[in-house]
Amino acid sequence: MTHSEVIVVGAGPAGLSAAINAANCGCEVLLIDNGNRLGGQYWRHMAKERDLLNYSLHYDFGRGVSLRDSVLNHKKITVKTQTQIWSAAANDEGVVLHALAPGNSSEIPREIVFETQHLILATGAYDRALPFPGWDIPGVMTPGAAQSLLKGHGVVAGKKMVIAGSGPFLLPVASSLAEQGVEIVGLFEAHSPRRWLRRVFVLLSNLGKLTEGIHYGRILKRRAVRMKFGFAVIQAHAGDDGILTAVIVARIRPDFTVVVGSERKIECDAAAIGWGFTPDTSLAGALGLPQKVDVDGAVVVSVDERQVAQSNSEMSVHAAGEITGVGGAVLSLHEGAIAGLSCALLLGKITDSQYQNTTKELYASRLHAEKFARALKDVYVIPDGWRTWVTPSTLICRCEEVSCGQVDTAVRELGARNSRDVKLFSRVGMGMCQGRVCGRNMADYLGSDDGDRIRNARRPIIAPITLGELAQDPLL
Ligand SMILES: Cc1cc2nc3c(=O)[nH]c(=O)nc-3n(C[C@H](O)[C@H](O)[C@H](O)COP(=O)(O)OP(=O)(O)OC[C@H]3O[C@@H](n4cnc5c(N)ncnc54)[C@H](O)[C@@H]3O)c2cc1C
Incomplete structure (x- = not known):
């Protein structure tokens, strides 16, 4: 059994930020992730030799690279990638995590047991797919799957693709695929952009996000891809070989019911359809952490202002990033930083006043990012139509x-x-x-x-x- 002072599970924006902040305060940190490389979903990337392509596929890969390198070069951080936690248990004295990691010679992965009194969970989220006739046909996937193939392996999911669903994530996916030469034969957002009108102040106070949106808009314009609003893919069809040949797109109302007669067929060899994200609370649930239902209907880990999900005099579990509610990479970074600092405070590595001073600005930035996240959930709500x-x-x-x-x-x-x-x-x-x-x-x-x-x-x-x-x- 391997004992660590602090264990962080998940090396996305939240986990990297938690690890570096805790380590900078003097904590010995073990950072575990099941992926091949650090970065999580947002900064998923290919091996070094292809770094140039990595940069072209990300909006802000530079920030990810610098955070990744700080973590990898930090003397107080030990990194274990390709390590999948498959079971976890907690008691009043600490947490035990069971993991599988690549074996030395045998094909069977090696079982490792980790133990800690201070755990930070940053296990992120995964795509949300809604069922519709044909969603199980090979060639139909989520935008996250298409994006992971491209960012992680340099592979495009199809030659002629439809991208649909709801949420801002459709934009980076469509633009990165278009940049790699994929013909985007349809890009459909289910909601109307008018839904932003009532939240225009939130948008204007997040100019960074607006600039990012404009960046994707420019790429799509250059590639002659136009987003159509108020449409959804409601059926998919396969050829004799069982593989996707076309989707049926229809106009939908704000409650997601179909406007009868608006259906039309679009031929394609792949379709990426997604409806936002669902937090991955599997590990948190296994540990019996308090959970609640967020405004978007997702189950999330319930945390206090210090990102603490559970603590007593012996142990603590913090949670940060999208497992506490979907809100994007920037919010995840702030939450991760607060979790790392709070963990250092509990371990006595920093004083209460040092914690207060360091987190003052972070709390304000988190609140600002939370407001934007809340607006996203309101605009891109998924009604049960x-x-x-x-x-x-x-x-x-x-x-x-x-x-x-x-x-x-x-x-x-x-x-x-x-x-x-x-x-x-x-x-x-x-x-x-x-x-x-x-x-x-x-x-x-x-x-x-x-x-x-x-x-x-x-x-x-x-x-x-x-x-x-x-x-x-x-x-x-
Ligand atoms: C597939 C996908 C693609 C995305 N692509 C983009 C994009 O291109 N642009 C964009 O703006 N946003 C994107 N997002 C949203 C963005 O990833 C998030 O906003 C942000 O990454 C959340 O950060 P996080 O640290 O909370 O979690 P994540 O970045 O999701 O990191 C969580 C990490 O925890 C690891 N993990 C989870 N469970 C375990 C376990 N049991 N054992 C070991 N490791 C575990 C995961 O493998 C992952 O590396 C994407 C989301 C998904 C799901």
């Missing part, structure tokens, strides 16, 4: 191939009253992803209350593991 796009045969759970019709049967004929009942009757959410993709959609489909959403988001096993890997666990 998407439920009218599905048919009884549309799969809601792709892993276990459970259809919306089977869920309806569980409710109407078998008397299921909540997500757990539906799961037991239909196996929804019992597959490989353990409900990460379908769990939130199930809750929306059923109209679940907050308690049901939080229970539904808890999963004891954080990542799939084989029996061979399990057998190596030194604590067994």
Whole structure:
């Protein structure tokens, strides 16, 4: 068992910022991430020799590189990449994390157990996909998947692509793919830009974000890609080989119901469709941290102003970044910095007044970024009209191939009253992803209350593991 003074899980903006701030105060930090390289989702990048392409695919890669290098060169930070935490447990004295890392010679990954009294969770978020007829066809993916392929491997997902869904994330994805020569045959935002009118002050007080938006707008204009508002992909079609050939796009109302007769077919070989992000609270749930439902319906980790999720005289768990609510990389950086400093305070590395002085500005910056995040959630809200796009045969759970019709049967004929009942009757959410993709959609489909959403988001096993890997666990 490896003991560390502070463990940070997640090396995205929040985790990097937490690690560097804690280490600068004198804490010995172990930074763990399951990716090949530091940077998380936002600064996902290819190996060094392709750094030039990395720069062209990111809006502010320079900041990521400098943070990454500071972390890698810091004497007080030990980095473990390709290390997947698959199980976690906490008691009054500390936290034990079980992880899988690449083995030395055998093909079976090595099991490592970490232990700490001070954990900072920065496990981020993943794309939200909504079900519609054909969403399970090969070639249909999320914008995050398309972006990860490109940023992480230099691979474009298709030659002729449709990008659709809702939220500002569609812009970097469309512009980076267009820059790499992909023909964007349709770029569709479900909401109207007029929704920003009531929040124009928030927009104007975030000129950096506005400038970033203009940057993507310029690229798209140069590549002759026009975003159409008030449209959504409501069906996908496959050819004889089962692979995507076209999508059906329709005009939708503000409540996401379809304007009948507005449907049209667009031929494409890939479609990236996403509806914002869902915080990855798997690890937080396994540790029994307090969780709540955010304004956008997502389950998030509940933290106080110091980013503390749980603490006593012996131990602490902080949470920072998108697991505490989706808000973008800048908010994640501020939250991570506060979490790192707060951890240093609890460890007695800095005094209370040093903490107050250092965090004064950070608190103000966090508040400013939170206001922008709140505006994003209001503008790009996902109303439940998407439920009218599905048919009884549309799969809601792709892993276990459970259809919306089977869920309806569980409710109407078998008397299921909540997500757990539906799961037991239909196996929804019992597959490989353990409900990460379908769990939130199930809750929306059923109209679940907050308690049901939080229970539904808890999963004891954080990542799939084989029996061979399990057998190596030194604590067994
Ligand atoms: C697929 C994807 C692509 C994105 N691309 C962009 C983009 O191009 N532009 C943009 O503005 N925003 C993008 N975003 C949004 C942006 O990533 C976030 O706003 C920001 O990265 C959040 O920072 P974070 O530190 O909270 O989490 P993240 O950056 O998500 O970092 C979390 C890290 O924790 C690791 N992790 C999670 N669980 C475990 C575990 N159990 N064991 C070990 N490691 C774990 C993850 O692998 C990840 O590296 C993207 C989001 C996603 C999901």
